[in-house]
Amino acid sequence: xxxxxxxxxxxxxxxxxxxxxxxxxxYWQPLGTLYVAAxxxxxxxxxxxxNGAFMTHNEIMQELLKSKPDCIGLxxxxxxxxxxxxxxxEIKSNLGDIFIAAGGPFPIAMQEECLxxxxxxxxxxxxxxxxxxxxxxxxxxxxxxxxxxAGVVYRxxxxxxxxxxxxxxIDLDALPFPARDLLGDEGRYIPPPxxxxxxxxxxxxxxxxxNRKCIYCFQIDKERKSGVRFRSVANVMAEVExxxxxxxxxxxxxxxxxxxxxxRAMAIAQEIIKRKLDFSWFASACVSQVDEALFKAxxxxxxxxxxxGAESGVQKDxxxxxxxxxxxxxxxxxxxxxxxxxxxxxxxxFGIPGQTFADGLxxxxxxxxxxxxxxxxHALTPFPGTELYDNIEKYGTMSKDYTDYTYQxxxxxxxxxxxEEIAELRQIAFRRFYGRxxxxxxxxxxxxNLNDVKASxxxxxxxxxxxxxxxxxxxxxxx
Numbered sequence: 001x002x003x004x005x006x007x008x009x010x011x012x013x014x015x016x017x018x019x020x021x022x023x024x025x026x027y028w029q030p031l032g033t034l035y036v037a038a039x040x041x042x043x044x045x046x047x048x049x050x051n052g053a054f055m056t057h058n059e060i061m062q063e064l065l066k067s068k069p070d071c072i073g074l075x076x077x078x079x080x081x082x083x084x085x086x087x088x089x090e091i092k093s094n095l096g097d098i099f100i101a102a103g104g105p106f107p108i109a110m111q112e113e114c115l116x117x118x119x120x121x122x123x124x125x126x127x128x129x130x131x132x133x134x135x136x137x138x139x140x141x142x143x144x145x146x147x148x149x150a151g152v153v154y155r156x157x158x159x160x161x162x163x164x165x166x167x168x169x170i171d172l173d174a175l176p177f178p179a180r181d182l183l184g185d186e187g188r189y190i191p192p193p194x195x196x197x198x199x200x201x202x203x204x205x206x207x208x209x210x211n212r213k214c215i216y217c218f219q220i221d222k223e224r225k226s227g228v229r230f231r232s233v234a235n236v237m238a239e240v241e242x243x244x245x246x247x248x249x250x251x252x253x254x255x256x257x258x259x260x261x262x263x264r265a266m267a268i269a270q271e272i273i274k275r276k277l278d279f280s281w282f283a284s285a286c287v288s289q290v291d292e293a294l295f296k297a298x299x300x301x302x303x304x305x306x307x308x309g310a311e312s313g314v315q316k317d318x319x320x321x322x323x324x325x326x327x328x329x330x331x332x333x334x335x336x337x338x339x340x341x342x343x344x345x346x347x348x349x350f351g352i353p354g355q356t357f358a359d360g361l362x363x364x365x366x367x368x369x370x371x372x373x374x375x376x377x378h379a380l381t382p383f384p385g386t387e388l389y390d391n392i393e394k395y396g397t398m399s400k401d402y403t404d405y406t407y408q409x410x411x412x413x414x415x416x417x418x419x420e421e422i423a424e425l426r427q428i429a430f431r432r433f434y435g436r437x438x439x440x441x442x443x444x445x446x447x448x449n450l451n452d453v454k455a456s457x458x459x460x461x462x463x464x465x466x467x468x469x470x471x472x473x474x475x476x477x478x479x
Contacts, residue, residue, distance in 0.1 A: 001045050001046070001070040001071055001137050001140060001141050002045070002046045002048075002067070002068070002069040002070045002071070003040055003045055003046070003047050003048075003069055003070065003071045003072070003073060003133075003137060004047075004048045004049070004050060004063075004064060004067065004069040004071075004072055004073070005033050005036065005037055005047065005048070005049045005050070005072075005073040005075070006049075006050045006052070006060060006072060006073065006074050006075065006087065007030060007033065007050070007051050007052045007053065007075045007080075008052045008057070008060075008074070008075075008076070008080060008083040008084050008086070008087040009052035009055060009056050009057040009059075009060060009083065009087075010052055010053065010080060010083060027053050027054075027188060027189050027190055027191075028189065028191065028203055028252075028254075029178070029180065029183065029186075029189045029201075029202065029203040030051070030075065031178055031203050031204075031205055031254070032075070032103075032104065032129065033049065033073075033075050034049075034178030034179050034180060034182065034183075035129075035130055035175060035176075035178050035179075036073065036103070036129045036130055036133050037049060037178070037179040037182055038130075038175070038176040038177060038178055038179040039129075039130035039131065039133065039134050039175065039176060040133060040134060040137065041176070041179055042176045043134045043137070043138070045134075045137055047179065047182065048063075048067060048069065048182070049179075049182040049183070050063055050064075051183075052083075052087075053188075054184075054188060057086075057087065057090070060087070061090060061091070061094060064091060064094070064095060065094060065095070068095070069098070070098070070099070070140065070141075071098070071099045071100075071101070071136075071137060071140060072088075072091055072098060072099070072100045072101070073101050073102075073103060073129075073133060074087060074088055074100055074101065074102045074103070074121070075102075075103060075104040076102055076103075076104045076105075076106045076107055077104060077105050077106055077405075078105065078106045078109075078383055078384060078402050078405040079402055079403050079404070079405045079406045080106070081106050081114075081402045082402060082403065084102065084106075084118075085117065085118040085120075085121075088100050088102070088118055088120035088121050089118070089120045091120070092120040099122050099123070099140055100120060100121050100122050100123075101121070101122065101123040101124065101125060101133070101136060102114055102118075102121050102123070102124050102125070103124070103125035103129045103133075105218060105383065105384075105385075106384060106402075107124045107125065107126075108124075108125070108126055108127060108220060108385070109218060109383070109384035109385030109389075110124075110384055110385075111124055111126050111153050111162070112124070112153045112160050112162055114153075115153060115154075115155055115160050116160070121155075122154060122155050123136065123146060123152055123153065123154040123155065124152070124153045124154075125151060125152060126151050126152065126153055126165060126166075127151045127165055127166050127168070127220050128151070128166065128168060128169050128208075128220065129151075130169065130175055131151075131166065131169070132149065132150070132151040132152060132166055135149050135150075136149055136152065146161075146163070147161070147163070148163060149163055150163055150164055150165065150166035150167075151163065151165055151166030168208075168209070168220065168221060168226050168229065169208075169229070170226075170229060172207070172208060172229055172230070172231045172235070173231055173232050173235040177238075177239050177242060180202065180243075180246060186200040186202075186246075186247070186248070187199055187200045189201065189203075191252060191282075194374065195282065195305070195345070195374075196250050196252075196280075196282070197250060197280045197304055198249035198250040198279070198280050199249060199250065200247060200248050200249065200250075201248065201249075201250045201251070201252060202243040202246075202248040202250070202251050202252070203251070203252045203254055204236070204239055204240065204243070204251055204252070204253055204254070205253070205254050205255055206230070206231050206236045206253060206255050206258065206268070207228050207229060207230045207231060207255045207256075207260065208228070208229045209221055209224075209226055209227060209228045209229050209256075210224065210227075210228060210256045210257075210260075211224050211227040211228055211260070212224070212256075212286070212322070212323075212324055213322045213324075213387070214321055214322050214323055215320075215321050215322055215353075215386060215387040215388045215395075216321060216349075216380055216381065216382070216383070216386055216387075216388050217256075217386060218383050218384070218385040218386050222385070228256075228260045228261070230260075230261060230264060233264060233267050233268055233271055236268060237268075237271050237272075237275070240272070240277065240279075241275075241277070243279075244277060244278075244279055248279070249279055249280070250279060250280045250281060250282070251279055251280075251281045251282075252281070252282050252283075253281060253282065253283040253284070254284070255283070255284065256284065257284055257285045257286040257289060258283040258284060258285055259285040259286065259289040259290050259294060260286075260289065262289060262290075262294065265285075265294060266293075266294060266297055268301075269294075269297040269298050269300070269301040269303070270297065270301070272301040272302060273297075273300055273301050277302070278302075279302055280302050280303075280304050281301075281302055281303050281304070282303065282304065282305045282306070282307070283298070283303060283306055283307070284306070284307040284308075284309070285306055285307075285308060285333075286308075286309065286324075286325070287308050287309070287310070287325050287329045287330050287332070287333035287334075288324065288325050288329050288333075290306075290308075290333050290336065290337075291336055292336040292339055292340055295336050295337050295339075295340035295342055296340045298340070298342065299340045299341050299342055303342060304342065304343060305342055305343035305344070305345060305373075306337050306342050306343075306344060306345070307344075307345040307346070307347070308330070308333050308334060308337065308344060308345070308346055308372075309323070309346070309347060310330045310334075310346040310347065310348055310367070310370070310372075311323055311347065311348060311349045311352075312348060312349060312352060312355075312359075312363045312366075313327050313330070313348075313362055313363045313365070313366020313367065313369075313370070314327075314355070314359045314362050314363055314366075315327060316354065316359070317352045317354070317355050317359060317363070320352055320353050320354050320355075321349070321352055321353075321380075322387075327366065330346070330370065331370060334346065334370055334371075334372050338372075338373070343373045343374070344372040344373050344374070345372060345373065345374045345375070345376070346367070346370065346372040346374075346375050346376075347375070347376045347377075347378060348363055348364075348367055348375060348376070348377050348378070348429065349377075349378055349379070349380045350363075350377065350378070350379055350380065350417075350422045350425045350426055350429075351379050351380040351396075351410055351412055351413065351414055351417060351422045352380055352414065353388075353394075353395040353396060353414045353415070353416070354414060354415075354416050355414060355416055355417060356416050356417065357417060357421045357424075357425065360417075360421070360422075360425040360429075361425070361428070363429075364377075364425070364428060364429045364432055364433070367429065367433055368432060368433055368436065371439075373446075375429075375433050377425075377426045377429040377430060377433075378408075378426075379408065379409065379410045379411070379412070379422050379423075379426065380412055381405050381406070381411050381412060382395075382398045382405075382411060382412040383405060388412065392412075395412075395414060395415070396412055396413050396414035396415050396416075397412070397413050397415075398411055398412045398413075399411045399412075410422040410423060
């Protein structure tokens with residue numbers, strides 16, 4: 001069958017303030033969609049991919065009218081749900097009785113509610129999509145019902161029916177590598193400025209799942225019964241080498257934490273060194289799982305940066321979000337990363353349940369004392385399917401406007417703070433952290449190439465607006 005996978009059209013200003021979008025915009029390779037595409041291709045189906053990051057809605061519709069697919073796979077995040085609904089309605093209106101299945105974080109979390117909210121969508125994939133989509137297309141090709149297809153909520157004769165969930169994929173090595181050949185110009189897919197060294201940039205996930213229980217993090221396995229499911233080191237290295245053969249020069253490892261299995265993380269680094277592979281890379285890790293020895297191995301293997309989730313400098317707030325770490329561990333991990341020669345990124349959160357404005361100021365002071373190379377300051381967001389969303393009445397109030405769910409707008413407001421205070425804390429944080437003369441001098445001395453200069457210019461433009469426009473994060477994103 002002919003299947004077209006679609007990310008609905010969007011623009012940076014849908015997510016970021018117009019004044020700071022230049023330093024925040026990113027175009028990640030949509031790994032989940034590419035995995036589904038690869039599974040469909042392996043099963044013999046013809047697959048196309050239309051990415052609304054680089055196409056307007058009208059351009060997507062024109063392509064669909066020309067290609068006339070048999071089935072549509074529609075991806076949606078929470079903030080993109082309204083656009084996904086609109087796209088589904090337009091597709092049905094223009095292409096007739098075409099089968100539309102929705103997947104992605106929002107449909108997985110909301111399931112049958114998506115069918116209630118959008119009559120144009122015929123089915124929702126409620127878990128990992130690789131095997132589910134293959135079985136769905138096989139059923140469509142045979143003219144059979146979706147009854148019994150695990151991991152699907154579907155519409156039949158006007159009724160919404162829910163099949164049992166599909167078990168999580170344990171043998172991740174059995175999956176084909178993501179279908180990056182469908183991306184087109186891979187040079188368009190770049191992370192935010194200052195978060196990569198070389199282009200083009202590929203994205204790789206060496207594991208799935210998490211055994212931690214942060215209240216703001218969505219996992220298909222809510223109870224974390226499956227823990228972290230790892231790919232073998234050999235399988236990971238085969239994908240790395242394939243990416244290098246395809247011309248990629250940098251890799252982002254986007255596991256929740258690459259160091260969930262310390263020995264395996266070390267083995268990956270050592271294998272890169274052993275094979276003498278020439279690429280730069282970036283990874284994320286939990287501060288309680290790393291040390292200087294691991295970071296030195298990462299550095300020797302070509303890693304140039306690591307993201308360490310700090311979230312707060314106040315233990316009470318770390319306990320509330322169930323982070324399972326301490327400020328002392330954060331300090332130790334950041335120092336170890338910098339000593340090993342890595343660029344260290346640390347995100348922080350405002351709007352944590354029970355957090356006061358004074359607590360937020362303490363986190364800002366902690367961030368300045370910590371002195372990572374790059375810090376980011378987000379608003380805590382209650383994405384559907386998280387502990388925070390599912391038990392919102394315990395923690396505070398949340399916006400009913402899905403376009404607020406971007407880490408930028410304060411979609412969640414704890415009982416202990418106001419929306420305006422969250423916006424003010426974000427602006428104070430950026431101003432105090434990046435406005436320090438010592439920080440500016442340090443960044444200036446680290447400029448090594450034209451890419452560094454361009455990233456710094458974009459960062460300075462954002463800092464200018466943060467300094468001169470006091471309500472930057474409190475106003476509409478188009479402002």
